[in-house]
Amino acid sequence: MTWETKSTAAPDSTTIIRGLVSRKRVPLGSVIYNKLLETLYDEAAALDERRFDDWAAMLTEDLVYQAPIRITRTGPNKDRDVMRTMFHFDDDYNSIQMRLGRLQKSAWAEDPPSRCRRFVTNVRIGECETAGEYEVVSYIYLERSRGDNPENESLTAERRDVWREVDGAYKLASREIIVDQSVLGMSNLAVFV
Amino acid sequence: MLQKSSLVLRDGTSLDDLIMRDSNEVSLRVMTDEELYQHEMERIFSKTWLLLGHESEIPKSGDFIVRDMAEDNVIVARDREGNINVSLNVCPHRGMRVCLGEAGNKPIHQCIYHGWAFKPNGDFIGAPVEREKMHGNDVDKKTLGLKKARVHLYGGLIFATWNIDGPSFDEYMGDIKYYMDQLFCRTDSGLELLGPPQRFVLPCNWKVPGEQSGSDGFHTLTLHRSLMEGGVMGGTAESIYDQAPGMYGVDVSCEQGHSLRCLEAEKTFKMFADVPFEGKSVEERLNLLTPPGITKEMIPQLFKNLSADQVEQLATIPPQVGGMFPNILIAFIFAPRTDGGSSGALALHTYVPKGPDKVEFVNYIFAEKDAPEQMKRDMLQNSVQQTGTSGTIEQDDADVWPVIMKNARGAAGKTMTLKYQALHGHERPEGWKGEGLLYPGFTKDDTQWNWWLAYHKLMSEAA
Numbered sequence: 112m113t114w115e116t117k118s119t120a121a122p123d124s125t126t127i128i129r130g131l132v133s134r135k136r137v138p139l140g141s142v143i144y145n146k147l148l149e150t151l152y153d154e155a156a157a158l159d160e161r162r163f164d165d166w167a168a169m170l171t172e173d174l175v176y177q178a179p180i181r182i183t184r185t186g187p188n189k190d191r192d193v194m195r196t197m198f199h200f201d202d203d204y205n206s207i208q209m210r211l212g213r214l215q216k217s218a219w220a221e222d223p224p225s226r227c228r229r230f231v232t233n234v235r236i237g238e239c240e241t242a243g244e245y246e247v248v249s250y251i252y253l254e255r256s257r258g259d260n261p262e263n264e265s266l267t268a269e270r271r272d273v274w275r276e277v278d279g280a281y282k283l284a285s286r287e288i289i290v291d292q293s294v295l296g297m298s299n300l301a302v303f304v
Numbered sequence: 305m306l307q308k309s310s311l312v313l314r315d316g317t318s319l320d321d322l323i324m325r326d327s328n329e330v331s332l333r334v335m336t337d338e339e340l341y342q343h344e345m346e347r348i349f350s351k352t353w354l355l356l357g358h359e360s361e362i363p364k365s366g367d368f369i370v371r372d373m374a375e376d377n378v379i380v381a382r383d384r385e386g387n388i389n390v391s392l393n394v395c396p397h398r399g400m401r402v403c404l405g406e407a408g409n410k411p412i413h414q415c416i417y418h419g420w421a422f423k424p425n426g427d428f429i430g431a432p433v434e435r436e437k438m439h440g441n442d443v444d445k446k447t448l449g450l451k452k453a454r455v456h457l458y459g460g461l462i463f464a465t466w467n468i469d470g471p472s473f474d475e476y477m478g479d480i481k482y483y484m485d486q487l488f489c490r491t492d493s494g495l496e497l498l499g500p501p502q503r504f505v506l507p508c509n510w511k512v513p514g515e516q517s518g519s520d521g522f523h524t525l526t527l528h529r530s531l532m533e534g535g536v537m538g539g540t541a542e543s544i545y546d547q548a549p550g551m552y553g554v555d556v557s558c559e560q561g562h563s564l565r566c567l568e569a570e571k572t573f574k575m576f577a578d579v580p581f582e583g584k585s586v587e588e589r590l591n592l593l594t595p596p597g598i599t600k601e602m603i604p605q606l607f608k609n610l611s612a613d614q615v616e617q618l619a620t621i622p623p624q625v626g627g628m629f630p631n632i633l634i635a636f637i638f639a640p641r642t643d644g645g646s647s648g649a650l651a652l653h654t655y656v657p658k659g660p661d662k663v664e665f666v667n668y669i670f671a672e673k674d675a676p677e678q679m680k681r682d683m684l685q686n687s688v689q690q691t692g693t694s695g696t697i698e699q700d701d702a703d704v705w706p707v708i709m710k711n712a713r714g715a716a717g718k719t720m721t722l723k724y725q726a727l728h729g730h731e732r733p734e735g736w737k738g739e740g741l742l743y744p745g746f747t748k749d750d751t752q753w754n755w756w757l758a759y760h761k762l763m764s765e766a767a
Contacts, residue, residue, distance in 0.1 A: 117499070119361035119362065120369065120407050120408055120409050121364070121367070178694075180500050182406040183405055184408055186405070186408070189405075194499055196500070197500050197502065198684075198688050200688065209689075213533075213534060216529075216533045217533055220699035220702065221699075294504060295503065298504065298505070298702045298706060299504075299698070299703065301694070301699040
């Protein structure tokens with residue numbers, strides 16, 4: 112990623128990108144679709160059950176993991192609302208490892224841990240130009256229970272992933288989390304989305 | 305004798321019962337009291353200067369952002385003359401929000417309800433059917449503009465206040481300006497905001513994070529223990545309390561309630577532990593350990609924009625974290641990276657009140673405008689990984705504050721007090737050049753207590 116300075120006021124063409132870009136669809140119910148869907152379910156289970164070693168094993172070392180800021184716009188620019196100049200998450204493989212290492216020690220934000228439930232739906236898949244790589248777009252609905260608070264914190268987002276086939280399994284090579292809130296109702300993102 | 309505060313709540317409790325200046329305690333009740341909150345809105349948030357953003361967000365004529373002065377939504381817009389204006393985002397006709405987007409460019413802001421239109425500077429243009437005088441039969445158009453706030457730019461930061469005839473920005477800053485200049489006014493092109501701020505809401509009163517921004521150094525040792533465990537700060541998990549990294553320095557403050565913690569970098573961060581500073585000139589020190597966000601090439605700019613004394617401080621014992629009263633936190637920190645780099649992280653937060661039990665955390669992330677692209681990229685990543693929403697430092701703060709808030713609701717809990725009794729007292733270190741209230745050595749409660757004294761003073765003044 113090269114740096115380009117942009118004002119908050121002026122949107123550019125990247126602010127409109129959403130959903131599936133690939134035109135080569137992997138049809139629902141096909142073998143590859145099913146395997147990738149199963150992988151998404153396995154990933155959600157690993158995170159919900161806090162099996163972080165299992166999750167880390169699903170990541171490629173060139174991972175890009177980001178959650179751009181969403182803002183409210185009106186008029187002709189009303190759909191240019193994904194600000195890819197600023198992020199809630201801006202991570203790579205090393206920084207994810209740093210976060211996972213922290214979770215083993217004094218990370219009070221997750222000690223005691225949240226109880227999370229990740230619902231993954233609306234999965235659409237396309238082939239990337241690189242063989243063995245798939246664009247996987249899904250919706251995520253994250254419900255998070257914290258301490259003795261009977262009210263869950265929640266987050267909804269679209270995830271635009273690239274999963275790469277490595278030794279017969281799929282690994283996450285990139286994830287862009289497009290949150291729906293311009294002001295997050297979740298008090299921190301100490302959990303992965 | 306301290307002069308008694310005139311502020312008394314309906315149940316007879318006075319401000320002096322809540323802010324106990326003889327014992328340096330604050331009643332937990334201040335965090336939940338609805339009546340007190342309403343006074344704060346009038347006596348603090350309608351009176352002081354508030355941070356709303358950075359001029360780099362709205363470079364062109366007609367550019368605007370929408371921000372909040374406490375619970376008042378405002379339009380921050382650049383007019384054709386290039387001036388920045390702050391106007392209340394409430395249509396004077398029937399109270400609708402005039403501007404519904406968060407950012408954009410508009411030469412005219414027209415209310416969608418009845419169509420009243422306004423210039424970026426807030427002036428009223430007209431109502432849709434001009435010949436029928438839809439704005440009123442005998443009303444002067446000059447009186448129908450959006451309510452305007454007073455604006456001041458400092459280092460490109462946009463401040464505004466509703467207190468039109470109140471203290472100037474320099475009076476508001478006081479002695480802290482000398483130190484703040486070292487962060488905000490040190491380069492030729494100044495800072496730029498890297499993108500729109502992160503925003504998220506926490507279920508707690510604004511003063512819970514607010515008082516921490518009065519330079520609470522002490523909490524780093526335990527709440528941010530993972531910084532030591534991760535090997536970022538000096539020491540190890542086992543030696544945290546022996547070495548107490550980041551605890552020793554000079555805390556600076558002033559009666560306006562602002563403060564900064566000035567820390568010797570080589571005593572704070574492990575990676576600089578072997579850097580020999582003894583006997584080195586200011587230039588040599590700056591080259592060994594450039595301040596966060598600065599490149600070696602930019603060092604001459606420091607000498608140009610700051611006084612020799614200010615540069616010497618920046619090279620030796622730079623201000624790194626602190627805050628401005630009432631609701632700004634400053635983190636201009638050395639941020640060693642997992643890949644060995646250390647471009648630093650420059651972040652400002654505002655804690656915007658949204659009711660007695662809700663606060664919006666707004667995280668602004670900066671770089672020097674003249675910094676190379678790769679450095680800006682690194683700094684963005686550093687700041688996002690350490691501060692704000694997912695930041696590994698501030699995740700833990702966001703976890704603590706709502707719990708304190710819950711405790712403050714209990715009938716017994718609200719009778720408990722916050723204690724600021726570990727005091728050093730003002731002491732000028734030998735050779736120290738700046739003014740203000742100075743607290744050298746191990747960080748204590750003085751600066752946070754000054755924050756509460758500033759709170760007490762404003763709350764005691766009639767609205």
